[in-house]
Amino acid sequence: MSRASVRRVPARRALPAAGALLGALALAGCSGSAAPAKAELSVSSSYMPRPVAADMAAGFLTITNRGGTADRLTSVRSDAAGDVTMHSTTGGMMREQTSFAIPAHGRLVFRSGGNHLMFEGLKHRPAEGQDVKLTLTFARSAPLTVEMPVKSATYNPATGH
């Protein structure tokens, strides 16, 4: 129960026909018309440290892209919160971002002290053991829903307690 369960939403675009794919491969290298490999996104290591109060909470997760095309996380929303925003830390400053890049064959990591999701206006103060349901929206891929487990206020993902 320590991992977030992720439900994949069917991809918007159908796979290209095999013949078209072969043709695209044949052309690759001499034209930009090759059908791009899709981003293949999955979510892991999601958790919310139990917040001190309902008005503010942080959330963390990792988005892994096993595909050959980059994507972007463009929004996060949750019925449990009035507003969910995405923040980065650069040069010691936390800044709200409108989107985050997910590199091809790479990861986008939200972890304590770095990038984080900020939940404001939670309807209730979440209790340890509960799940907070989120929907992640991407520039290219179909949305993903995440059941983010609420952990203790001192939860450390490195040690698992």
Add this chain to the structure above:
Amino acid sequence: MRKKTFTAAVLLAAATLTLSACGGGDDTKTSAVTTLDGGSSSHGAATVLDQPFAKPDLNLTDTHGKAYDLRAETKGHPTLVYFGYTHCPDVCPTTMSNIAVAAKSLPKAEQDDLRVVFVTTDPGRDTPSELGKWLGGIDPRFIGLTGDFRAIQAGARSIGISVDPTTKDKKGNLVSVHGTQVMAFSPKDDKGYVLLGDNATVDDYTKDLPKLVKGVNP
């Protein structure tokens, strides 16, 4: 004075995660981290300073609305001082919660002796009652202080911790930027020899607190 600043800076430079604002930030802002050189040594999550800091001379208001003189009230007690604010989603509640959990593993007498002081960097919103409510959700024994921002900023600066006034970002969110270190003051001479960064875990505090409450460096 110069030497002091240098000493403090080492850890600021060493710990790259020293400063954070827990809110929507303004992109035009520059980092509040000051780069300095100085003497210190690292022991796990703790950084031991060659030149200790005097306890900040802070006269503020506690969560009961009463005047609180930090030096007088905490004299002779092992004291942890942290500057942060309650509208902070990530580092502030984690740091205070880590200390709260670790402190519970100290013997009762040492728990009673320890003073954990949270000084707000956002006094506009963190009134005594707001602070009291927030700290009550973490550990009711923790001391919360609020008051004049400039006094708070000067107190933080006196121990090498940078604090900016609360500002409004483009979306109208109020943001506070503050250093995220905890400074531990010895009960022996009331001086601050040890800084703990925001990466310090419950296990780090559990390991270091028994020494810190005795005035021994980790």
